[in-house]
Amino acid sequence: MVDQERKVTVKAPVNIAVIKYWGKKDEKLITPINNSISATLSIDDLCATTTITISSNYQEDEFWLNGEKQTISDNKRLSHCLVQFRSLKSNINNHLKIESHNNFPTAAGLASSAAGYACLVSALGHLFGITDGKQLSILARQGSGSACRSIYGGFVEWIAGDDSETSFAEQIVDDNHWPSLRVIILIANDKEKDVASTSGMKRSVETSELIHHRAEKVVPERCIQMRKAIKEKNFTKFAELTMRDSNQFHAIAQDTYPPIRYMNDVSWSIVSLVHGYNEFIGSTKVAYTFDAGPNGVLFMEQDQVGQFMTMVKQFFPFTNQTDGLFRGEPIPQEEIINQSLVDYLSKKLIIKENSLKGIIYTKVGCGPKIVNQQSN
Amino acid sequence: MVDQERKVTVKAPVNIAVIKYWGKKDEKLITPINNSISATLSIDDLCATTTITISSNYQEDEFWLNGEKQTISDNKRLSHCLVQFRSLKSNINNHLKIESHNNFPTAAGLASSAAGYACLVSALGHLFGITDGKQLSILARQGSGSACRSIYGGFVEWIAGDDSETSFAEQIVDDNHWPSLRVIILIANDKEKDVASTSGMKRSVETSELIHHRAEKVVPERCIQMRKAIKEKNFTKFAELTMRDSNQFHAIAQDTYPPIRYMNDVSWSIVSLVHGYNEFIGSTKVAYTFDAGPNGVLFMEQDQVGQFMTMVKQFFPFTNQTDGLFRGEPIPQEEIINQSLVDYLSKKLIIKENSLKGIIYTKVGCGPKIVNQQSN
Numbered sequence: 001m002v003d004q005e006r007k008v009t010v011k012a013p014v015n016i017a018v019i020k021y022w023g024k025k026d027e028k029l030i031t032p033i034n035n036s037i038s039a040t041l042s043i044d045d046l047c048a049t050t051t052i053t054i055s056s057n058y059q060e061d062e063f064w065l066n067g068e069k070q071t072i073s074d075n076k077r078l079s080h081c082l083v084q085f086r087s088l089k090s091n092i093n094n095h096l097k098i099e100s101h102n103n104f105p106t107a108a109g110l111a112s113s114a115a116g117y118a119c120l121v122s123a124l125g126h127l128f129g130i131t132d133g134k135q136l137s138i139l140a141r142q143g144s145g146s147a148c149r150s151i152y153g154g155f156v157e158w159i160a161g162d163d164s165e166t167s168f169a170e171q172i173v174d175d176n177h178w179p180s181l182r183v184i185i186l187i188a189n190d191k192e193k194d195v196a197s198t199s200g201m202k203r204s205v206e207t208s209e210l211i212h213h214r215a216e217k218v219v220p221e222r223c224i225q226m227r228k229a230i231k232e233k234n235f236t237k238f239a240e241l242t243m244r245d246s247n248q249f250h251a252i253a254q255d256t257y258p259p260i261r262y263m264n265d266v267s268w269s270i271v272s273l274v275h276g277y278n279e280f281i282g283s284t285k286v287a288y289t290f291d292a293g294p295n296g297v298l299f300m301e302q303d304q305v306g307q308f309m310t311m312v313k314q315f316f317p318f319t320n321q322t323d324g325l326f327r328g329e330p331i332p333q334e335e336i337i338n339q340s341l342v343d344y345l346s347k348k349l350i351i352k353e354n355s356l357k358g359i360i361y362t363k364v365g366c367g368p369k370i371v372n373q374q375s376n
Numbered sequence: 377m378v379d380q381e382r383k384v385t386v387k388a389p390v391n392i393a394v395i396k397y398w399g400k401k402d403e404k405l406i407t408p409i410n411n412s413i414s415a416t417l418s419i420d421d422l423c424a425t426t427t428i429t430i431s432s433n434y435q436e437d438e439f440w441l442n443g444e445k446q447t448i449s450d451n452k453r454l455s456h457c458l459v460q461f462r463s464l465k466s467n468i469n470n471h472l473k474i475e476s477h478n479n480f481p482t483a484a485g486l487a488s489s490a491a492g493y494a495c496l497v498s499a500l501g502h503l504f505g506i507t508d509g510k511q512l513s514i515l516a517r518q519g520s521g522s523a524c525r526s527i528y529g530g531f532v533e534w535i536a537g538d539d540s541e542t543s544f545a546e547q548i549v550d551d552n553h554w555p556s557l558r559v560i561i562l563i564a565n566d567k568e569k570d571v572a573s574t575s576g577m578k579r580s581v582e583t584s585e586l587i588h589h590r591a592e593k594v595v596p597e598r599c600i601q602m603r604k605a606i607k608e609k610n611f612t613k614f615a616e617l618t619m620r621d622s623n624q625f626h627a628i629a630q631d632t633y634p635p636i637r638y639m640n641d642v643s644w645s646i647v648s649l650v651h652g653y654n655e656f657i658g659s660t661k662v663a664y665t666f667d668a669g670p671n672g673v674l675f676m677e678q679d680q681v682g683q684f685m686t687m688v689k690q691f692f693p694f695t696n697q698t699d700g701l702f703r704g705e706p707i708p709q710e711e712i713i714n715q716s717l718v719d720y721l722s723k724k725l726i727i728k729e730n731s732l733k734g735i736i737y738t739k740v741g742c743g744p745k746i747v748n749q750q751s752n
Contacts, residue, residue: 209620210627213589240633244585247635251586251627257616258651259623265641275634 005055006375012119012368020249034215042365048115058095117143118150122368137168153366187358188294239287246289270296306332325358381431382751388495388744396625410591418741424491434471493519494526498744513544529742563734564670615663622665646672682708701734
């Protein structure tokens with residue numbers, strides 16, 4: 001057999017849910033109890049990068065994460081993923097070297113596993129000749145549930161399905177559909193210890209008396225409305241559904257026993273800022289959503305960014321800018337501060353110095369992208 | 377007509393719900409969407425006091441609250457209450473002077489309206505010859521919903537009913553039933569502005585997609601279990617139901633749009649302390665409940681007070697003791713601090729200096745009490 005080496009590098013995006021995934025139907029297969037919908041974020045600002053080399057020279061599979069060699073057998077989901085690919089393409093027996101990086105610091109508290117598994121699966125798919133989005137989505141899902149949504153750009157819906165083969169993501173619209181939409185992540189300073197989302201959602205399914213009502217009665221109708229709002233670029237409707245669903249997810253976390261709490265005082269100040277801003281303007285111009293942590297992810301049209309972010313700097317002033325926690329294009333600032341807006345918001349919230357430790361200014365982007373490939 | 381003057385002074389208790397009232401079926405009649413259950417707290421530590429004088433010499437009704445004269449016509453619920461009493465006893469036409477006091481500072485953020493209306497109604501009842509608990513409860517309810525529960529001591533259930541005449545409180549057990557039970561209120565320092573409960577619950581009924589499931593499916597079963605736990609003095613069961621129901625009420629508040637938030641970072645630290653303590657001990661020895669504000673109300677058996685409160689002082693040290701915000705009997709302190717308990721809790725929470733501004737150490741007590749009466 002001739003010496004053979006092939007190599008591919010893929011970048012894959014983070015996604016942020018606007019209709020939340022919380023609760024598994026099947027713990028092992030990672031099928032969810034309800035559909036979820038997310039926006040894929042631009043890989044220009046946040047992404048995972050994976051390089052996979054397949055070579056007849058390798059004696060075993062290797063996995064390197066952020067420059068450190070990992071023990072593959074310790075990582076059940078990764079091992080399972082490799083087994084799956086090899087069973088689909090049994091003619092590929094050579095060993096692999098997998099090198100993964102996230103370009104965002106762990107300190108940001110941003111879920112990296114979705115981008116990571118979407119990246120891994122896309123790279124493996126490329127090498128193994130599996131390019132069908134549905135199939136890749138099913139494979140990514142088994143690594144980390146929400147990874148299945150990072151297989152596509154734009155807005156994506158994860159169809160809960162009945163079993164492993166019917167639980168996958170579908171693109172609602174691509175990343176060119178709503179070009180004026182902007183995403184701003186406010187990274188909150190946090191001293192508390194969070195409950196990991198895997199064990200948290202398990203506890204919710206087992207103990208919350210509201211979660212099944214949410215999954216069965218509330219979310220299906222919300223997904224219909226959300227798809228419509230996205231397709232019509234109806235920001236008001238999109239924003240309201242996004243905020244309501246974020247709140248309901250955190251309500252379910254609180255209804256869990258013992259209760260789970262991800263939003264801290266800073267998160268709630270962001271909530272007050274957004275509602276106060278919308279009230280002052282007289283219509284819903286900004287939306288928030290919070291995942292399993294205190295960071296606020298905001299959506300707004302481009303024309304709101306300057307005025308809104310001027311208020312963020314007013315009420316959340318910070319002195320230390322940590323490297324790497326400020327990303328994206330420069331944030332426009334208003335030259336003249338709207339004093340009546342400041343006065344209005346001052347009635348609702350107090351100034352929280354150094355309660356933010358980073359801001360990422362980004363937008364909706366494309367799915368995983370091959371950035372390099374070689375073969376000999 | 378002979379000069380006639382009668383005077384009565386009544387003290388009435390505060391109550392704290394263990395199955396929460398949140399949501400009115402009828403805004404005007406103040407009938408609730410679900411039953412609720414509460415513990416009446418001892419009037420030795422917290423109470424409203426009302427003196428009513430009825431005299432043929434008075435030219436008009438007068439109402440004095442905490443030493444300041446109020447305009448009765450501005451207070452619709454009070455006026456309505458007087459009209460109701462006069463319609464029941466149409467032979468009483470003399471005017472009234474009503475003087476009310478709360479013995480707890482407003483700064484404590486403890487709901488005073490329940491004790492206030494229970495007190496008013498009990499005093500009026502005494503003067504007008506209405507002593508039937510059910511009838512007094514219905515009258516108190518129309519002043520402030522949860523006031524109907526302060527008509528009785530011990531543990532009390534407010535039956536939601538179908539209309540005004542069927543919505544009243546009933547005693548489950550009296551204040552002698554569970555003498556070892558203690559109640560400790562941790563008054564949290566708070567800078568945020570709360571949403572008033574009247575408007576908050578209205579917003580929840582209008583916007584929460586979970587509240588009706590709670591009211592119709594969850595609470596009825598919980599009330600059955602709670603009555604049983606109270607009657608059997610099953611602390612473990614009582615505690616778990618109390619905590620779950622507090623959490624669910626706050627979950628509903630968060631599911632409201634815009635969301636309502638009463639528990640702050642300090643409240644959540646109290647939650648962590650309680651669950652951490654129970655985990656360390658290996659069984660549920662302490663329970664928390666939170667009303668429409670950040671203060672934690674804790675239940676425990678007398679034998680836990682020393683050890684638990686030593687941990688409170690460890691993790692919530694405070695330097696300034698505000699007058700009047702420390703009440704009740706002296707809190708027993710452990711001579712030897714359980715260091716492994718401290719170490720265990722240290723993994724779950726950080727020390728929050730001056731995050732408490734008061735502690736009230738009390739217990740379950742009796743209903744409204746006539747403390748003085750005169751007639752000539």
